[in-house]
Amino acid sequence: MKLVEALALAVSGLSANRLRSALTMLGILIGVAAVILLVAVGNGTSVQIQNQIQSLGSNIIYVSPSSQRVGGVSQGFGTGQTLTQADVDALNDKSQAPDVVTAIPITQAQGIMIYQNQNWFAPTSGTTQDFPQVRNYQVAAGSMFTDSDVRNSAKVVVLGETVVDNLFGGDPNAAVGQTMKISRQSFRVVGVFAPKGAGGLGNQDNIAVIPISTAWAYLSGGRGGKNINQIVVQASSSDTVPTAQNEVTQVLLNRHNISDPSQADFSTQSQQDILNTFGQITGILTLVLGAIAAISLVVGGIGIMNIMLVTVTERTREIGIRKAIGARRTDILLQFLIESMFLSGFGGVLGIVVGAGLSKYLATIASRISTQFPPPVVSIPSVLLAFGVSVGIGLFFGIYPANRAAALNPIEALRYE
Amino acid sequence: MTSLPRPPEHGAMIQLETVTKVYRMGNVQVQALRGVSLRVDEGEFVAIMGASGSGKSTLMNIIGCLDLPTAGRYLLDGVDVRQLNENQLAVIRNRKIGFVFQSFNLIPRSTAVHNVEMPLIYAGLTNGRRQRAMAALDAVGLADRAKHQPSELSGGQQQRVAIARALVTEPAILLADEPTGNLDSESSVEIMRLLVDLNDQGRTVVLITHENEIAAFSKRVVRLKDGLVLEDRIQDQRVEVSA
Numbered sequence: 001m002k003l004v005e006a007l008a009l010a011v012s013g014l015s016a017n018r019l020r021s022a023l024t025m026l027g028i029l030i031g032v033a034a035v036i037l038l039v040a041v042g043n044g045t046s047v048q049i050q051n052q053i054q055s056l057g058s059n060i061i062y063v064s065p066s067s068q069r070v071g072g073v074s075q076g077f078g079t080g081q082t083l084t085q086a087d088v089d090a091l092n093d094k095s096q097a098p099d100v101v102t103a104i105p106i107t108q109a110q111g112i113m114i115y116q117n118q119n120w121f122a123p124t125s126g127t128t129q130d131f132p133q134v135r136n137y138q139v140a141a142g143s144m145f146t147d148s149d150v151r152n153s154a155k156v157v158v159l160g161e162t163v164v165d166n167l168f169g170g171d172p173n174a175a176v177g178q179t180m181k182i183s184r185q186s187f188r189v190v191g192v193f194a195p196k197g198a199g200g201l202g203n204q205d206n207i208a209v210i211p212i213s214t215a216w217a218y219l220s221g222g223r224g225g226k227n228i229n230q231i232v233v234q235a236s237s238s239d240t241v242p243t244a245q246n247e248v249t250q251v252l253l254n255r256h257n258i259s260d261p262s263q264a265d266f267s268t269q270s271q272q273d274i275l276n277t278f279g280q281i282t283g284i285l286t287l288v289l290g291a292i293a294a295i296s297l298v299v300g301g302i303g304i305m306n307i308m309l310v311t312v313t314e315r316t317r318e319i320g321i322r323k324a325i326g327a328r329r330t331d332i333l334l335q336f337l338i339e340s341m342f343l344s345g346f347g348g349v350l351g352i353v354v355g356a357g358l359s360k361y362l363a364t365i366a367s368r369i370s371t372q373f374p375p376p377v378v379s380i381p382s383v384l385l386a387f388g389v390s391v392g393i394g395l396f397f398g399i400y401p402a403n404r405a406a407a408l409n410p411i412e413a414l415r416y417e
Numbered sequence: 418m419t420s421l422p423r424p425p426e427h428g429a430m431i432q433l434e435t436v437t438k439v440y441r442m443g444n445v446q447v448q449a450l451r452g453v454s455l456r457v458d459e460g461e462f463v464a465i466m467g468a469s470g471s472g473k474s475t476l477m478n479i480i481g482c483l484d485l486p487t488a489g490r491y492l493l494d495g496v497d498v499r500q501l502n503e504n505q506l507a508v509i510r511n512r513k514i515g516f517v518f519q520s521f522n523l524i525p526r527s528t529a530v531h532n533v534e535m536p537l538i539y540a541g542l543t544n545g546r547r548q549r550a551m552a553a554l555d556a557v558g559l560a561d562r563a564k565h566q567p568s569e570l571s572g573g574q575q576q577r578v579a580i581a582r583a584l585v586t587e588p589a590i591l592l593a594d595e596p597t598g599n600l601d602s603e604s605s606v607e608i609m610r611l612l613v614d615l616n617d618q619g620r621t622v623v624l625i626t627h628e629n630e631i632a633a634f635s636k637r638v639v640r641l642k643d644g645l646v647l648e649d650r651i652q653d654q655r656v657e658v659s660a
Contacts (some may be wrong), residue, residue, distance in 0.1 A: 005538055016526050321522045324483060325582065326511020326539040328504045410483050414522070 003338075010339040013311075024307045025347035028393065031297030032351025032386045033358065038293045040359040040376035042286030048374040049278045053194055053271060055204070057136040059238050060271045061245050061254070063231040066264065082265040083228040087255055091233060094318075096251050099236050099244035102130045104213055106230040109219035111183025113208065117165040122163050124182055124208040128214025132193070134234045141172035142191035145211055153213040157182065158191040162206040181210065185218045241270050290382070294389075301344070301393035306402035308340045319405050320413025333406040340398025341391055348390025352383050429492065430590055430621045431457040436489035438475050438644075450474035451644035452489065457590075457623060462616040464624045464632035467641035474594075476641065477625045481516060481592050482509050494589045511540050515583025519595035519624060521575040522569040523582075530554060532561040533582045540586060553581040557611060573604030580611060590621040597631055609634045 014021040065082040083105070090096055091103035107126040112119055125131075129147050132139060145156045159167075159175060168175040172192035179188050187210065194203045210219075216226050235244035245268050249261065258264055312319070319332055356378050363375035430637040438450040449472045457463050469475040479491060481520035482498055485506075489499050494513055501509065516522075523532045542549075554560050556578040561577035567575055575621060583591055593612060597605035612632055616622045626632050635653070 002543065012526065301631060317522070318524055318621075321524060322535070322539075323507065324481070324516050324522075325536045326507055326586075328507040328539070330504075331539060411478050414518070 006334050006338050007342070009335055010342045013315075013335070014342065017311075020307060020333030021343060024343050025350065026304055027300030027303035028297070028344045028347030028390050029300075029351040029354060031293070031300040032348045032390050033355035034291055034293035035386050035389075036352060036382055037358050037362070037376065038289035039286055040355070040378045041362075041374070042282065042289045043376040043377040043379050043382075044363070045285060046279065046282035047377050049282060050275060052204070053275055053278065054272070055136055057134050057232070057234065059235040059241050060134070061233040061235060061241065061248060062224040062269045063233060063248060063266055064229070064269070065266050066096075071183040079172050079224065081227050082256065083231055085226060085228070087191050087252060088228070088231055089146050090251050090255055091231065091248060094359070097247040098310050099240040099247055101234045101236050102134055103231055103233045103248075104128050104134050104227045106128050106232060107212055107215050107220075107227055108229045109183070109210075109215045111185075113163065113180060113182050116177065117179040118167045120163060120166040122160065122206045124157075124210060124215070124219065126185065126210055126212035126219070128212060131209055134232050137196065138194040139191045140194035142176035142189070144153050144191055148212040149161045150213055153217045154211060155185060155187045155214055155218065156190045156210065157187040158193060158209045159189060160205040161192050161195040162203055165207055182210075183219055199209075202394060241272065243300040245270055271326050297389065297393065300347070303399060304340050304343055304349060304394060305397035307343075307400055308336060309404070311339070312336060312405040313399045315405075316408060316416040317369060319408050320416065323408070323410035324414060329406045332404045332408075336402035336405045337395065337398045340402065341394035344389070344394030344397075348387050351390065352386060355386070424651075426576075428458050429456050430459050430461070430494055431455065431623070432490075432492040433486075434492075435488040436476075436479060436486040436491055438472075438479065438484070439487045445546055448644055449556045450486070453641070453644070453646055454489075455639060455649075457621065457647065459589075459621055460616070460619050462613070462634075462636040464625070464626055464635035464638045465641065466626060466629075466632050466638055467647075468627060470643075471626075471641040472644040473641050475644075477592065477594050477623075480512055480590075482506050506541075511536055512586055513589040515580075515586065515588040515591045517579050517583050517591065517593040517596045517611070518575070519598040521567070521579050521599070523578055525567055528564050528566055529559065529570065529581075530568070532578055533585050536582060536586045545613050548549060549585055550581075553585040554578070556584065557581045571604070572600050573607055576600060576608050577611065580608070580615075584615070584620075590623055591615065591624075592623050594625045595627070596624070597626075597628070602619070605631065629643045 049387055063083065085105060088103050088105045091100055094100075103128050109124045109185060111119055111124060128150050129144055131137070132144050136286065139158070140161075142158070144158055145154065148154075149156050157180070161172075164170060164172055164175045167177065167180065175189045177189065179186050181187070195204070233244065233248055235241045240306075248268055249264070252266055253259075253261060253264060256265055322332060359376040359378045366373040366375050421536065433455040435451055435452045435454055436450055437448070437452050440447040440449055453472075453476060465473050465476060467474050469632055470517065475484070479486055480493075481617050482493065482501075493509065496588065498509065510516075523529075524535065527535075530547070530550050533553050537546045537549060551560060551563060554563055557580050559574060559581065562570060562574060562578075567578070580591075580596075591612070596612070597608055600608060609631060612622055612624070616636075622635075624632070624635055632638050635652060637651050638648070639646060
């Protein structure tokens with residue numbers, strides 16, 4: 001028997017019990033739609049985090065001091081104070097690190113911000129005038145502070161949008177030129193950054209940036225010194241990130257007189273390293289979501305098996321007739337197998353349509369509710385996999401009933417009432 | 418099917434040699450056939466008669482290759498069916514035997530012509546199926562009912578569709594198991610006339626029945642009792658069928 005005929009036979013068999021066939025398909029439909037939707041949500045999270053990491057700046061390498069050791073006891077991440085302004089200057093020296101475009105120091109200061117009767121808290125970073133270029137910020141109003149501000153420890157600040165929202169009623173132009181307080185020190189607002197968006201990595205717009213010299217002079221509090229929490233290095237292109245990372249390591253090892261790289265008192269991490277780490281995390285998230293959804297797919301498959309067993313029993317006599325007029329075992333097997341695969345395959349296709357449609361719908365709803373919620377992204381492999389799996393489920397759960405039909409004794413089947 | 422033995426006796430369509438059949442029903446062994454020998458030649462019209470329990474259904478199942486004898490030999494058109502596996506038996510049923518059942522046994526929700534076409538589908542035919550099915554329906558006088566479903570046909574019409582289905586593969590024998598058992602007397606006569614016509618055209622017909630009036634249409638009557646042939650005689654007083 002040809003496949004086309006077997007297919008036509010299956011369709012006529014299924015259309016005889018439309019409601020039952022539709023309900024059975026619904027089981028697979030829900031399973032496939034759930035897999036596609038949940039995998040899309042996982043994917044959306046992954047894409048959003050990737051975009052955020054990209055938006056931190058392009059071709060970036062982070063250099064952090066290693067944890068300080070006191071008598072062999074690690075004092076925790078970032079507690080060391082091994083990075084200096086001289087290190088930053090060396091990294092900015094083209095003869096020492098040719099693939100590095102710019103290196104900026106970052107020192108973190110904290111302090112309550114006050115403007116008139118409003119107050120707010122945001123991490124304040126002391127850095128240089130190259131910060132917007134390296135970290136990929138745009139200045140929306142006013143301007144970035146200058147080289148001379150850094151040299152003169154000027155008390156000027158550039159704010160992120162969230163700070164402006166909370167202290168200046170959201171108008172960047174109103175903020176520029178005003179004087180506000182950070183840790184009881186007066187600062188003049190010279191510029192406001194354009195918003196970058198928020199998400200899994202936290203709000204990148206809740207920042208304030210001041211010259212590093214100013215931070216050292218006025219905000220370091222009791223900790224004192226010229227501490228650098230982090231050096232952010234921009235490589236010339238994404239291809240040169242690995243070589244730039246090597247150059248940074250070499251320059252700093254030489255400057256710190258360390259011969260064994262495993263004993264380094266600092267660590268470097270490229271954006272790619274961070275992407276890989278988050279990729280692993282979101283990959284696991286997607287897998288877990290998909291696995292949960294797959295349970296409903298299995299339940300749908302059992303539904304198919306159940307209905308196929310009922311169908312085979314109901315049509316025992318028909319099977320007997322077919323065998324009497326010359327149907328072979330494989331003909332009967334194929335007939336019922338194709339029926340179950342058609343149920344699951346067609347249910348799968350509908351499930352893909354529903355799953356993809358829901359993902360799109362969810363994306364538009366999500367963007368309205370909150371920018372924090374990652375819009376689902378339907379991945380083509382998940383669609384192909386879902387379809388393949390649904391057909392496979394039809395095959396797997398159809399084999400037993402079909403085999404039972406094919407193995408029927410024609411005499412007993414003909415006698416069946 | 419190339420390695421099958423050649424017919425030992427020319428002309429014998431059905432040749433049963435001391436065929437026995439033993440069923441197990443639970444712990445009890447039932448001897449349905451105790452050694453039946455029967456020869457049916459090409460073009461014969463044989464009625465197999467017997468009360469219920471006489472073994473005639475078992476005999477029909479064996480002649481129809483739905484079941485195999487426990488002992489003895491059965492040659493169908495020269496082929497020893499005991500040597501055949503399940504698939505080969507299916508092919509034999511498809512090509513050599515045309516079944517007509519008491520309860521018509523059409524596939525529900527399939528049109529008459531599709532029902533008739535079905536054996537050709539299982540025969541693997543791809544071309545000219547529809548035409549052959551229509552020709553068979555025409556031969557039983559139901560060409561105008563081709564697109565009707567079984568539920569839209571009368572009992573007599575359904576049985577004629579079943580006969581068309583049995584004929585469509587040009588089988589060696591037509592095996593009719595109580596073909597009039599579910600029909601009124603008028604339809605019964607109609608169906609029997611059709612079978613007589615087909616036999617007159619040279620087709621071998623084996624009829625299983627317990628009714629004398631129906632057996633009267635045949636040329637030869639074989640009576641079974643307790644799994645043995647009780648009587649085997651040629652009918653002189655055949656029913657006049659000329660309408």
